[in-house]
Structures are given as structure tokens and as C-alpha cells.
Amino acid sequence: MPDIIHLLPDNIANQIAAGEVIQRPASAVKELLENAVDAGATEIKLIIQDAGKSLVQVVDNGKGMSETDARMAFERHATSKIKNIDDLFHIRTMGFRGEALASIAAVAQVELKTKREEDETGTCLEIENSRVTRQEPVACPRGSNIAMKNLFFNVPARRNFLKSNAAEMRHIVDEFTRVALAFPAVFFSLSSNGQQLMHLEKGSLKQRVVQILGSAHNAKLVSVQENTDYLNIYGFVGKPETARKTRGDQYFFVNQRFIRSAYLNHAIMNAYRDMIAQDSFPLYVLFIDLDPAQVDINVHPTKQEIKFEDEKIVYAFVQAAVKHSLAQFSVTPTLDFDLDPSIQGLDAVSKPVSDEKKAAVTSSSLYQTFTKKNQAHFIEPSQKSELKHWKDFYEKPSTPAKPGEPAPARTEGPAHSQAAHTDIPGLAEASSIHRVSAPEEAPSLPGMPRPGNKIAPIEGAPLQQLLNTYIVTPTNRGFILIHQQAAHERVLYDRYAAAAAGKGIPSQKSLFPATLQLSPPDAILLQELAPDLQILGYQIEPFGKDSLIVQGTPADTGQGNEKAILELLLEQFKHFTSDMKFSRREKLIRSMARQQAVKAGQSLEDSEMKALVEGLFATQQPNVTPGGEPTYIEFRKEYVEKLFGR
Structure with a gap:
């Protein structure tokens, strides 16, 4: 052979x-x-x-x-x-x-x-x-x-x-x-x-960062500079308000070589803990210089993944350096201890404590109780206290009121008035608790109506907004709790999808066109999206280097905030780019629906709530958002009655 x-x-x-x-x-x-x-x-x-x-x-x-x-x-x-x-x-x-x-x-x-x-x-x-x-x-x-x-x-x-x-x-x-x-x-x-x-052009690191990320970041960068015997860390991090929903502006360099490191990114996220939302990502351009012998850069064909000899030390230095910079530039939250000038003039503040006053204080039972460990609950009530009979405030009177006499005032105490004003939130809260604890009798899940008994809101029934986030409306078989942002996202998605498949949304010319100055990557992305945005009502044209001009907006939207809308739209679109199962137009439609939907926490008028509920149940699939999240939870009449033992 x-x-x-x-x-x-x-x-x-x-x-x-x-x-x-x-x-x-x-x-x-x-x-x-x-x-x-x-x-x-x-x-x-x-x-x-x-x-x-x-x-x-x-x-x-x-x-x-x-x-x-x-x-x-x-x-x-x-x-x-x-x-x-x-x-x-x-x-x-x-x-x-x-x-x-x-x-x-x-x-x-x-x-x-x-x-x-x-x-x-x-x-x-x-x-x-x-x-x-x-x-x-x-x-x-x-x-x-x-x-x-x-x-x-x-x-x-x-x-x-x-x-x-x-x-x-x-x-x-x-x-x-x-x-x-x-x-x-x-x-x-x-x-x-x-x-x-x-x-x-040639220049300093900050000039280069501002050239690339945009001049809007010039006043939002915090300098980082820490030199040690083991390594040096320098560069810039963004103030908390620069945090975005995507990881776009995050750059790590080791010995001037760009790297990807989830481990070091975690160190920075820890440094920003409690300063930004959990689903947001801070901006940073950080450089680490250390002895090449402490790094192995030959572990990946593109050399973008490296191994440190001691990752824990690098992690600790990075986290400490970022924390120190944020604190040094007063970016971290601080408490204001400035006192009112009138307080400064009080005898208790301005005059020293005499020996007689000190002896009187230390001999009191209150001082003796608090200086003993775990004895604060043994504080003796003062004889002069006006709250000596506070428990009587909540107890029923021992003798009933005579006919014709008004009832004692304490029978109308806070407990009674509070119950009268929290009945609706209390009902919603109790319902959600029982729904979890009793799955067999739980309210029907959205999208699973019984045959021949399709859910439908009662026309003309009053609507109630709870916590500026939820809308309660009665239906033909109980009531539903609608999440206003999720519901509006479904309404907008169906509208944009229909526009993309049909004639498109009419556009109105702007009397004063808005100019967008973007970073080069964002400018390229927006130019790529311009044809699809035109179908949805936005007329965008190139306007010089890294600039675009908004000539028209959808006819039914207000004008004046085009720049903010499109910048947020780009962030939302980049948030969807990791999902490869959607086309570019589908990602854009989902991004616009989520970005322009009314947000949780926003108060709505009765007419707005009515239009939102009617629009939701006019869609083809009102029970879920485009991403599969529920738009409402249904509480059937028979289930609510069982909760009360009826």
C-alpha cells in the first residue's frame, strides 16, 4: 500500500x-x-x-x-x-x-x-x-x-x-x-x-477619546490614573449618566493592545454598583501597562483574549482605581451635612458641655439604658409622656355610646381611614399573592381564553390607573390588570409592522429640521437604517461628516425631540443586534415600539387610557408583547369569589 x-x-x-x-x-x-x-x-x-x-x-x-x-x-x-x-x-x-x-x-x-x-x-x-x-x-x-x-x-x-x-x-x-x-x-x-x-489629528488621549466618541462626552469623562509597582492604570470612565443599554463604548487595552475580558469588565461593573441601573453598561477607555512577562497574549488567533499571570491582582487594582476616581471627582453619591445657620447658633451647639451637665446626662436612666449592650428596648417610659395611653387609640371603647350621642373620636382612628383609602391597591396586591400561592385556581393566563367565552373589556366602563403603571378595567368575565408600557408596545409594534408591509406612515416636513451629530459608527448605522426609517415616517439625509439632518417626522408625533428619539432608537437597535433570528427591519420595528411606548410611572388621562385599552384589543395578539411578555393579567369572577370564600 x-x-x-x-x-x-x-x-x-x-x-x-x-x-x-x-x-x-x-x-x-x-x-x-x-x-x-x-x-x-x-x-x-x-x-x-x-x-x-x-x-x-x-x-x-x-x-x-x-x-x-x-x-x-x-x-x-x-x-x-x-x-x-x-x-x-x-x-x-x-x-x-x-x-x-x-x-x-x-x-x-x-x-x-x-x-x-x-x-x-x-x-x-x-x-x-x-x-x-x-x-x-x-x-x-x-x-x-x-x-x-x-x-x-x-x-x-x-x-x-x-x-x-x-x-x-x-x-x-x-x-x-x-x-x-x-x-x-x-x-x-x-x-x-x-x-x-x-x-x-495627533493629540492627547482625552482629545482622541472625544474625537471618536463625540464632543458631547467631553464634560462627562472622569480621569483614571493609578501607578503601582506591579502595573499602571490610566484612561477615562464615564459619569453614571453616560451609561447605556449596550456595551458599545467599552475599551480595555493591555500594553496598548485591545482586549476583551469579561473578568475585568466585572471589576468595573462592581465599581459602579448602586450608581447605575443593573441592565446598563458604563463607558470606559482604560489602559493597563504591566510587564509583558506577566501576560500571555498568544492564546487566541486574533490576540484579543489574553491571560494574566495573576488575574485577581489585576481585578482588584482595576476596581480600586475606578472607585477612587469616581470618588475623587465627587461622582459617587454623597450626603450633605450642611447645617442651617440658625442651628449653629443654638446653645447646644455653640457652648461647651459643663461638668454639671455631663453628670446630669450620664446619671439619667435613658443614658444608662442605651450604654448597655442590646438594652434599648428597656427604655423606661417617662411620666410626662403624652403618649402614655397610645394603645387606647386603637382599642374599642369599653361602653357603647348612648343613643343620640356621637361615637368616641378614637373609633375613627387611622386604621379605619387607611383601610378606606387603600382598597384598590390592596386588592391588586392580594390578588397577585393568591395567584402565586394557588396555581390550580389562579386567574387564567393571557392568551388562553375559554372556548366561546372570549375576553372583552366592558364598553364605557370606568378605567383606573394604579401606581402610574397599571390600568384596571372590568371585562365580561371579571377584570384585567394591564401593564401600560407592555400594552402600548404591542399597539405600536402592530402599527409599525403594518406600515412596513403596506403604504408606510405619512411624514410631515419639519419647519426647522434637526441636525444630528453622531459618532462615526452611529452615523454609519443610521445611514444604513434610513430607508427603513423612511417607511416609518422619518426622512433622514446625510449632512456632512458624521452628521445627518431630519427633514421629516411621522405625521402623528410631536416635533422638537427628534434628536433624543433617534439617539435612543440607535441604542435600542444595538441592544437587539445580538439576536440573529430577526431581520434588520424587524429589529428596527421592535426597537421603535419599545423606545416610543409610554413608560411605567407616567400618569395617563382617562382618554389616553381608553385609547390604549381599545388599541390593545384591536391588535391581532393583545395578550403579549412582541418579545413574549404578558400585556395583562386576567382575574376571573369565579376565582375572585373563591378568594373571599363565596
Whole structure:
């Protein structure tokens, strides 16, 4: 039998390796930008065509390469960063394994122009499918200019798995942002299809953060700076009001390398405990510098996951540094102990305690009782106390009132009046308790009506709002407790879904169009959503770099708060992006319904409650929200009667 094991050809081996390193155009952007940084560049330009599918080009003014180095750079595991095994544990550069260029050349058509300062001419290389097709001298400035064209041209199956241009562009912007944040002393620019999206001048870290996240964050950043013998932590965290429902603006860097770490994120969440909502995420851009020997960065193909030698120490330092910064800048909640000036003038405050007064105080029974451990309940009642007979206030009179005489005043005490004013909340609370404790006789679950006995609110019946959140209304077989936010979300969802499938919602032109200044990723996302938003009544057009203008809004909504609505809509949409089973339009419709629904805690007029209840039961599925949460709980008449033993 002949031998069956053989070595793979280099081009096939490179394509397999490229599957780990180059997953999409953004992966190539990351590798090429990091190579430019390692080359000592002070100016780096990224040029994109067709969301990276046609062209990814990086131009830098780094030290460049010789003719031999340019040819060697595309060989597998060819690197200038590692010479022996010890170098692997002292990595301070971004790249070091020599896989990036070889992987890119295996799945794209690559053109490289590079030149060193001391060379008269540069070198031009053209590589396709891991094979050099052209090599010749060329006139070019110092540095490197590498262009990756037609990604996955020789692997059509991989190319078919790429997302839409807008989605791939968002990934590219994310990678560009991470590298640009890590090196604020380097100029970066990003151009897409001939239009410049980002222009980041050299500056301080705060200037770079504000350039990327938006000028609105300038006054909402808290500086973090802690230096220790083991590690240094610096950067910025956002004030509690910057917390969002998504993790978008969270960046961790270790030795200027972007990483993902749920463990360190947990440390920051602990530092913000009791300052933000549990389902919110704070903003932070934090850098950790420590000895490379304490970190293993070679545990993941993209190097975005690392291992610390002692994670607990890093966790403690990060949490302490963030807590200290929030406290130092008076962001944490504090108690105000300022006294009224009139209180300061009292004798008890202004005059010292004399020996006679001290002796009188310490000899009292009250002082003696409180100074004994666990004896506070033995306080002796004072003879002068006006509350000596307080229990009589709640007891019935020993003798009934004579005919014609008014009843004693204490029979109408607080207990009676309180019961008279809390009957409705008490009923709702008791019902919810019994519903849990008696599942067999519990009120019918929403969406499970009995055959031939469909639930229907009684027309014209009075509606009652409880706790500014719930609406109680009688029905043909009992009563229901409606959650106003969940109900409105169902009404809006059906309306938007019908609009998306039909004519669309009419739009009214704005007399004074609102201008939105967004961060580059949000601007790209909103441009992607603009066609679907137009169906729902919003007319949005580009208006310069990272800016959009709202020309029209839905005809039945008020004007003046378009900016806040669309910013919150973007946050809500990003909250849904992790759910892959929905289309983009479905995510948008759900986001708008949830974001624009009336919120819990908002008081409603009778006409608003009536319109909400009627709108809810006019929908196709009134019992649940689009996300499957109940919109109301039903209490059947027979069940309520059993609660009272009837």
C-alpha cells in the first residue's frame, strides 16, 4: 500500500491559516494597521472601497522595508519580532507571529510599495494566491503602501458569507477605532468610497477619546490614573449618566493592545454598583501597562483574549482605581451635612458641655439604658409622656355610646381611614399573592381564553390607573390588570409592522429640521437604517461628516425631540443586534415600539387610557408583547369569589 500522508501545498496551507486570522475585511484592517504602528509610523491612512470587499489600503510613513524584507514578509511565520523563545514572553509590539501578510496574500490580490529612508528607490510587489506575480523597483515615498484587493476572490464560499456593506463597514470602523484609541500620538484617517469618514489629528488621549466618541462626552469623562509597582492604570470612565443599554463604548487595552475580558469588565461593573441601573453598561477607555512577562497574549488567533499571570491582582487594582476616581471627582453619591445657620447658633451647639451637665446626662436612666449592650428596648417610659395611653387609640371603647350621642373620636382612628383609602391597591396586591400561592385556581393566563367565552373589556366602563403603571378595567368575565408600557408596545409594534408591509406612515416636513451629530459608527448605522426609517415616517439625509439632518417626522408625533428619539432608537437597535433570528427591519420595528411606548410611572388621562385599552384589543395578539411578555393579567369572577370564600 502506498503512503497516504503528505504535506499540504503552501497556498492551501496559507488559505487554511487565513481562515483563523482573516475572517472578514475588518480582520485585514486590524492586521495592516498594527503593522503600520509597529513600523513606527506617525501618519496612517486607511482607504476602503466597497466595505473592504474590493479594496483595503493602508498607507503609512514608517521605516519601510528593503527588497529582501518585502519579499520575506509574505512567507509564513516570517517575523522580525522574535529570535528566540524568551522573546515570546516579552512582546511589546502588536504583531509578532508573521501570519498576517501570508494569510492576506492567500485570499486576496495584494500590491505592496515600500521604501526605506536610506534607499534611492523602493520595491513594488504583486502577489496573488500566495504567488509573486511581479517584483520591480518603484519610485515612492518612505514607508509602506499596501493594497488588498478582491478579498476571497479565490474562495467564493467565504465571500458569500460576508454580510452587507453597511454591516462589514461597521466592523471596519470598530477595528480602526480600537487602534486609533491606543495610539493618540499617531495621525489616523479613514476614507470610504472616496469620502473621508474620520480625520484624527495627533493629540492627547482625552482629545482622541472625544474625537471618536463625540464632543458631547467631553464634560462627562472622569480621569483614571493609578501607578503601582506591579502595573499602571490610566484612561477615562464615564459619569453614571453616560451609561447605556449596550456595551458599545467599552475599551480595555493591555500594553496598548485591545482586549476583551469579561473578568475585568466585572471589576468595573462592581465599581459602579448602586450608581447605575443593573441592565446598563458604563463607558470606559482604560489602559493597563504591566510587564509583558506577566501576560500571555498568544492564546487566541486574533490576540484579543489574553491571560494574566495573576488575574485577581489585576481585578482588584482595576476596581480600586475606578472607585477612587469616581470618588475623587465627587461622582459617587454623597450626603450633605450642611447645617442651617440658625442651628449653629443654638446653645447646644455653640457652648461647651459643663461638668454639671455631663453628670446630669450620664446619671439619667435613658443614658444608662442605651450604654448597655442590646438594652434599648428597656427604655423606661417617662411620666410626662403624652403618649402614655397610645394603645387606647386603637382599642374599642369599653361602653357603647348612648343613643343620640356621637361615637368616641378614637373609633375613627387611622386604621379605619387607611383601610378606606387603600382598597384598590390592596386588592391588586392580594390578588397577585393568591395567584402565586394557588396555581390550580389562579386567574387564567393571557392568551388562553375559554372556548366561546372570549375576553372583552366592558364598553364605557370606568378605567383606573394604579401606581402610574397599571390600568384596571372590568371585562365580561371579571377584570384585567394591564401593564401600560407592555400594552402600548404591542399597539405600536402592530402599527409599525403594518406600515412596513403596506403604504408606510405619512411624514410631515419639519419647519426647522434637526441636525444630528453622531459618532462615526452611529452615523454609519443610521445611514444604513434610513430607508427603513423612511417607511416609518422619518426622512433622514446625510449632512456632512458624521452628521445627518431630519427633514421629516411621522405625521402623528410631536416635533422638537427628534434628536433624543433617534439617539435612543440607535441604542435600542444595538441592544437587539445580538439576536440573529430577526431581520434588520424587524429589529428596527421592535426597537421603535419599545423606545416610543409610554413608560411605567407616567400618569395617563382617562382618554389616553381608553385609547390604549381599545388599541390593545384591536391588535391581532393583545395578550403579549412582541418579545413574549404578558400585556395583562386576567382575574376571573369565579376565582375572585373563591378568594373571599363565596
